Amino acid sequence: MHTNTSKYVNKILNFVNILILVLQRLSMKYLQPIILSILIFSSLLLIPGIKAHDGTTFEAYTSNAPTIDGVINDDEWADASTVTFSIPEGEVTIYVMNDRRYLYIAAKVADNTLDEIVNVALDIFTIDFDGRHDGQEFNVGEDTISIGARNRIGDGFVGPGLDIIDDSQIDVDGLVSRIGNFNHFEISHPIDSGDANDIAGDYGKTIGVRFLFFDQSGSDNSVISVFPIGVGADDRSQSQWADITIATPTDDAGSSDFPITEAGIIIVLLGWAVYFGSIIRKRRN
Ligand SMILES: [Ca+2]
Ligand SMILES: [Ca+2]
Ligand SMILES: [Ca+2]
Ligand SMILES: [Ca+2]
Known part of the structure; x- marks a missing residue:
């Protein structure tokens, strides 16, 4: 090069x-x-940074895939783009990075309990994508992925009735665990799975994103926190969502790609x- x-x-x-x-x-x-x-x-x-959306851009390449075991080790996420913000129970840190094939996202969430029971109380980490990066509406066909306790992975899309429908092809891996007063969520999703109901990413391409943190979902004490701050969990508008730019590989040995x-x-x-x-x-x- x-x-x-x-x-x-x-x-x-x-x-x-x-x-x-x-x-x-x-x-x-x-x-x-x-x-x-x-x-x-x-x-x-x-x-840089002349864009729609809220101004937060995650962009980080890693040559070392993290182990998706629900434990966020500082070493394995050292290459990630991160943001830390406050929720009622403490701090949340979001980690984003990609290698040649996968987008990796993790969240370390302050929480008094890891709630694990569906329809009673469940902690869930959900990521909604603005795959078209138009900053308009969270609309039919757009991608959403999630991870809940006990390996409850979700890969869905916005259906014709604007409800969330499960993909027939599941392209998510993820795990959750509890360390100290934090719940650790780790999730991976292909940059381009080939599934029409997933993001079709490419190196250098920017995708809009919203992160949802469900605490005790299904209970009377259910709380949903959202990043970027100020965006609602049910807002259809994507105008204030954050951005993920799929990072171009930096370990580009022998390639003749023009810089x-x-x-x-x-x-x-x-x-x-x-x-x-x-x-x-x-x-x-
Ligand atoms: Ca890990
Ligand atoms: Ca909880
Ligand atoms: Ca899929
Ligand atoms: Ca999907």
């Missing part, structure tokens, strides 16, 4: 030299405003250099 990069840099430098010659020969009168506009526009594109982002930054910076260079030359003339 490094030899390829320097090859591309040489090509870019040659291109810049030609561009300087062209600029010197042409009238700068019309060319300069056009080039300036292009430069400002392309520079804006390089500023688009890096090349883009180099081209725009060189473009600015050419522009200021041409102004200085013009003033000297």
Whole structure:
């Protein structure tokens, strides 16, 4: 990859030299405003974080898949993007990362008990996706996954009646356990399972997400906490959801993938250099 990069840099430098010659020969009168506009526009594109949604973006690549055993070890989740926030019983930390095939999500949730009985009291961690990343409505066909106590995994989608229907193809692995005063949830989901009722992720693709924490679900004391804070568990609007960007593998041995982002930054910076260079030359003339 490094030899390829320097090859591309040489090509870019040659291109810049030609561009300087062209600029010197042409009238700068019309060319300069056009080039300036292009430069400002392309520079804006390089500023990260111009997105809809709440502003939280999880993006982390790991070469080491975590063990989905319901125990969040600091080592196995060290590569993850995390966010920590407060709920009535204490703190919650969410962990998100991906390898080449799977999206891994974990949550360490402060809770006085791990409730394990369906329809009586059950603790559940649910993740709803805005697979189209349109920030509009949680709508027919969109993906939702969950994990409850005793290996109760859920893989569903929004049905025609806007209810949640189970997928016929289950693409979720997960476990829950209790450590100290925390419930640990670990869950994995393929980046692209091939199931129309799941996310169809790809490296670099951004997907909207909402995290739901059900405490004592089914009981009179049921509480649902949501991240991002301020988003309701029943809100159909996805405009304030968080983002997950599927991280591109960083252990890319032997691949000849062109480094688009890096090349883009180099081209725009060189473009600015050419522009200021041409102004200085013009003033000297
Ligand atoms: Ca684990
Ligand atoms: Ca509980
Ligand atoms: Ca599925
Ligand atoms: Ca699904």
